[in-house]
Amino acid sequence: MCVRVQEAAVTESQRETSGDVVMGRIGQVIMLLHGGDREEARNRFAGLWDEIGEAGDALHRCTLAHYMADTQDDPEDELLWDLRALAAAESLDDGRAAHDASTVAVRGFCPSLHLSLAADYLKLERREAARLHLVRARTAAGALADDGYGDGVRAAIERLEWRLGEGESRR
Template identity: 75%
Template sequence: MTEQQEASADAVMTRIGQAIMLLHGGDREEARNRFGAIWAEIGEEGDALHRCTLAHYMADTQDDPGDELAWDLRALTAADGLSDGRVAEHGDSLAVRVFYPSLHLNLAADYVKLQRPDAARVHLDRARKASEVLADDGYGGGVRAAIGRLERRLREL
C-alpha cells in the first residue's frame, strides 16, 4: 500500500469512527446518513476492514430488523475477507478472530427479532464457540454476558 493509499484508508476509518461516535451519542439518523455516504464510496468491493466495521455499526442504525440482518450479514462477509495482517495495518492489535463473537451474537439477535429461533441458535452457538478467543477484560466479559442473556431469552421462546 502506498503512503497516499494508507492516508486515504486512515481517513476512511476516521470518518467511520466519527459516525460511530454519533451513533453512541444517540444520533442514529446522522450516523446512518454518514455510514451510507461512506458505503456509497467504498461499496461492496472496498477494503474488507472498512466494510466490516461500517456494516457492523450500520446495522445498529436500522429501524427494520430485516435491514439490520442484511447489514450484519455484510459485516460477517467482510470479516471473512479480512486477514490478521490487514487489521494490524490499521494499527489495532486485534486478530480477526475477535470480531466473530460479536458478529455472530448480532446475527443471533437479528434472527430472534425476526422470529427465526433456529437460525438464532446456530449463530448463538457460533458466538459462544468464537468467544473462547476473547480476553478476560471488559469487552470480553460484555460479549460473554450478552451471549448468556440471549441464550436465556431463546430458552424462553
C-alpha cells in the same frame, strides 16, 4: 434490545491496525450513533459505504456494516447489514494471510458479529437460525481477552441464551 457491547467507538486494536483516515471517519460516526443520533449516523454511514464500496477494504466494510445495522428501523434491514459485516470478516480469511493485522482485528469482532446475527434472527422469530449463530458466537468468544470488551460480549451471549430458553442448560 441491542446486544452489542458499547465499544468506545472503534476498538483500540482496530485503530492501531488500520492506521487510516477511513477508520477514523467510521469511528466518528460510531460516536455519533452512541450519542443517540441514529438517523444522522445512518446517513453518514451510507455515504461512507458508497465511498468504500462492496470491494473496499474488508476491515472498513466489516466495521461500518456492523454499526450500520444498529441504525436500521426494520429488522430485515438490520439483518442484511449484519450479514454484510460477517461476509466482510469472512473475506479476510479467503483473501489475506493469516497474520495480516486487519485479519486479526476482524477475527476479534467475530463473536459480536454472530451475536448480532443471533439477535436479528430472534427478532424475526427465526429461532433455529438464532441458535446457530449463538453457538458460533459462544465458540468464537473463546478467543476474546479477559477485558471489558470480552466480558461484555460473553455477558450478552449469556443474556441471549436465556432469552432463547437455553441459559439453564449451561449452568
